[in-house]
Amino acid sequence: MSRYDPSVIEPRWQTAWDEAGVFAARHDPARPKYYVLEMFPYPSGRIHMGHVRNYTMGDVVARFKAAQGFSVLHPMGWDAFGMPAENAAMERGGHPKDWTYGNIADMKAQMRPLGLSIDWSREFATCDPEYYGQQQALFIDMLAAGLITRKAAVVNWDPVDMTVLANEQVIDGKGWRSGAAVERRELVQWFFKISDYSEELLSALDGLKDWPEKVRLMQANWIGKSRGIEVDFPLTSPFAGQTALTCYSTRPDTLRAATFMAIAPEHPIARALAEADPKVAAFCEEARRGGTSEEAIETAEKLGHDTGLTVRHPVYPDKTLAVWIGNFVLMEYGTGAIYCCPGHDQRDLDFARKYRLPVVNAFHMPGETNVIGTEALVPAKDVTVAYDQHFTGITLSTAYDAIERSIDWMEAQGLGKGQVKYRLRDWGLSRQRYWGCPIPVVHCATCGVVPEKKENLPVELPYDVSFDKPGNPLDRHPTWRDVPCPTCGAPAKRETDTMDTFVDSSWYYARFTAPRSKTPTDAAEVDYWMNVDQYIGGIEHAILHLLYSRFFARAMHKTGHLPAKAIEPFSALFTQGMVTHEIYRTTDAQGRPVFHLPEDVIRSEAGATLKDGTAVEVIPSAKMSKSKKNVVDPMNIIAAYGADTARWFVMSDSPPERDVEWTASGAEATFKHLNRVWALCDRIGQMPADHRGEGDDDLARATARAIDEVTRSIEGFAFNKAIAALYGFTNTLAKANASTAVMKEAIRTLARLMSPMTPHIAESIWSYQGGDGLCAQAEWPKADPALLVDDTVTLPIQINGKRRAEISVAKDMAVPEIEKIALANEDVLRFLAGQPVRKIIVVPGRIINVVV
């Protein structure tokens, strides 16, 4: 065997795998299938360590399952629509399509040398007309099935660029390019009616046993099921045709402490007031400032304007409450009007203190006075509190019980209606952008909104567009936009909005089962391959992508594109931690932030500079992101040490669910280790066939233990522990003095155990040591159970919980006998110093604790 040279062996084995078609997914009804999928990448043009970690994890699972006899589907594609392509076109010229396909070619060229066991014959990009045409067919079917609707929605409007902005393009309430103050504007948009599935998506979470608990919890909170009551507050004098304000509240137990009302600036009453009163109009205008994100609204300063109107308290008619307009009340949620209990809600209290509104308690902590100062009294709902003069007569109660009693009482009095509500809103899919899947409908003056005929799909994006002006180029492309109505043939206009890119990623997993099908899916293929047995991706997708995919699978089932068994498309989910890195920032002449790639920054003990000496601000590690440019290029590691080193290293140190801070150190050490394995293989290969050693039994046991540990660790997604076990086994093997046959068997086992992580070197060892066929197709080793049990066990002895001694006893020794030996131990006697033993606890096989 020559020296270890990955640049020679890695391409050789990759070619061998390709020629043998090892990774082509085969629809084989005789074998169990296993579908492993990693979240497909956005084609930024460069792979980074996060990709290497993500795809190596999936590859370990895919190779492991293949070795265990499964027919494995392990595909790869590109989440290729989205804003960066348009931004690139605006900043550097060129066309989003050319930029995207160029990036895909570049990234694929960087991924191939990793030696991933991917079936590349199934590759597609979401911007392929073949893919998005089928997505348009799905849209048309979903429209017909009543799963899609149109309604008004609020967007970020840049009044200078006259364009809609994404939330990330709104920085401190200003447009990222124009710097203009952003306004909230209403626009008619397309929506998927995901809220029809709120209860279904919530209750089905219980069945997702192999999803992380935290993801299910996050989704449950996002869906936000609440039980509350809808109450009318009568206006003391009717206004604008309204006689009452209708509010929804989840805390009717605090209704007595309501001291004022707040309505949204878009509320009909606020609009009517604004028409008559320029001061109200000015306030409503002001309240529309800022971005649409919940974060922006929740953290913005709460502003209010007193309308002068009052309402009567529905339960205590003597009380009247002032009606305010508040910039924090949203017309989209609930009824656009809320009643405020500053005593028991911090936001309401802050508002009340600011505008000198009254504050009262609905309850106190038992035995306390609880005068409200600057902090609202907000105990957990399961804490018993003392209600004051509560309308139901409740005195001591938890909030849980008081809420139920209040709802029952108010329903009985005809004052309100108990209701279940969900926080989950419909999914707005319209985007006023070019680089996305066109929404396949036509607007006709006589027929209204008409879906495109399926035989005309795909509705393809025109290539001849320019990005020199802000806004959507499809809007100013007459020959694409102006088409005859599919129904009546009269001149009509295409929808120029394109789809949210979350739509693209909500069904790609199904498409991989039959990527060239002339319909969105192929019944026989989805039936064999679905569901995804193991889905792997970043925790940042815990809510939106995964929830949308769960909805889409249901919608695809309803429209006949997926079988019922696939409505939960991902049987098991693993959320890997992120690869993080420091961020490097300078500012431009206008004071705006400019970010720099790590390779453009020179780091020293004193700080960081650019190559021209400009000082760079170093921001602590955060998720690697394109916009922050804190991404690391793994290609230099592959060039220097080979793919096996990169793969082993990203799997070795941190547990896969935890974030890992990228550092260059350690890759070198991995490479040295692989060299040691190579040399060990060489040495064993040259042992005389008749060599006899003393250590055959010990090595056989160590081999069995390694099989057991590596197998269990991979099954439990503890790849770092699998690698620790492989280090241990390699060290044992290197020191072993065993017979040639046992040594050879051990290193062939080592090759198979390493192969999911380091498939190329494993293949070389396998063939050199006389393994049959390709290691990639070899069966996974099985441990002999008889070799896994030890006859004796070491038991630590604690005295009052502190470890003081240890004894070695037979594995199956009876407890009384262990007690006797422990109490006779001389270290134990020394520590006891004659004190009487109060209790002795023996946990067989684990520990002994003597209590004095």
Next chain:
RNA sequence: GCCCGCGUGGUGAAAUGGUAGACACAGGGGACUUAAACUCCCCAGGCCGCAAGGCCGUGCCGGUUCAAAUCCGGCCGCGGGCACCA
């Protein structure tokens, strides 16, 4: 602001109620070498001690338990998500 996580040596971590620090990285010492690199061997949580050994120690404070890194309550710090980044 709201929801969800995470916090253990100089570093990545292991131990998920039962011997805290496995396995590695960086570091120190030694062997080999004219020398260096490579390779191999040894040491290594902190404090006290010549040693034997002892005390302390898993972000901080408190609790449950024979026993807590692990379970519970409260704080602090860091990260993810917040519906148009993907």
